Amino acid sequence: MNISSSHKFKGISKETLWNTLQNNEALKNALPGCQKFEEVEENVYDSELGINIGPVKGVFTAKVSQVDIKEMDSYRLLVEGQGKPGKFNGDAAMELVEDGDDTTLQCSADVEVTGVLAAAGQRVMNGVAKVIMGQFFKDIEKEAKKIASL
Template identity: 45%
Template sequence: MQIEYSHKFHIPRETVWKLIQEEEVLKKSIPGCKSFIRGDDDIYHVEMGLSVGPVKGVFTGQVRMEHQMEPSYYRLLMKGKGMPGEIDATAHMNLEESNGGVIVNCRTEVMVTGVLASVGQRVMGGVAKLVLGQFFKSADTEMRQLASRL
């Protein structure tokens, strides 16, 4: 399943680049985040609870950033497991300058198994876009607060 999402931040691209990778920003922005701990080799261990439509449960997993091309691109590899199934995703994050800010374009390929796969791509796509929207809205708030202090 492919999912695309874009969000415009009204702060400079270099600031978004720096802050979107800050552990504290990520921890506060991931919907339902229970823990977010940096491990070895820039791998983050994540635990999050979701309750969106038919997708309910606690997921544990790993997130790793790679192929970073500052300040315009990086790739996220995500794997997660929970009672409703497993998620394996790759997100391509492009940061493009735009009239006093930056647009972050997220293109994600997602594979799901278990109960998650049984709810269908349309439902899962809607849930994924809702979660991405919540993440970017929270990240925007966190980054604007931190950017005002820089």
């Protein structure tokens, strides 16, 4: 399943957005339903997310890794997770594009799901993914504004 989305962060510099995306506390606050987000080695995190959207309900544990990091410009996010409803693997290309005083975060992801998650169907899973990404973008924007004001 391919998922693409982008969000324009108005009045937020590329540097501020990058620093926010590298801040563990900001990420924990921005990931929907995040109950745990701990760095276990450089750029590798253990996380726990409680999700309750449509047919996707439950607690998911995941290993999240940042790879192919190009400081201030882009990185790939690899996610391996599982919960009662099934397992998922994701590979997301994240790119920051500066446009004057604004910065756009572009995300293009390939996601594989199994179990109840797969049975829900691609259309439903795409909808769930868009809700989660939309919430993440809104919350990371709040976190970026906090960091910018420090």
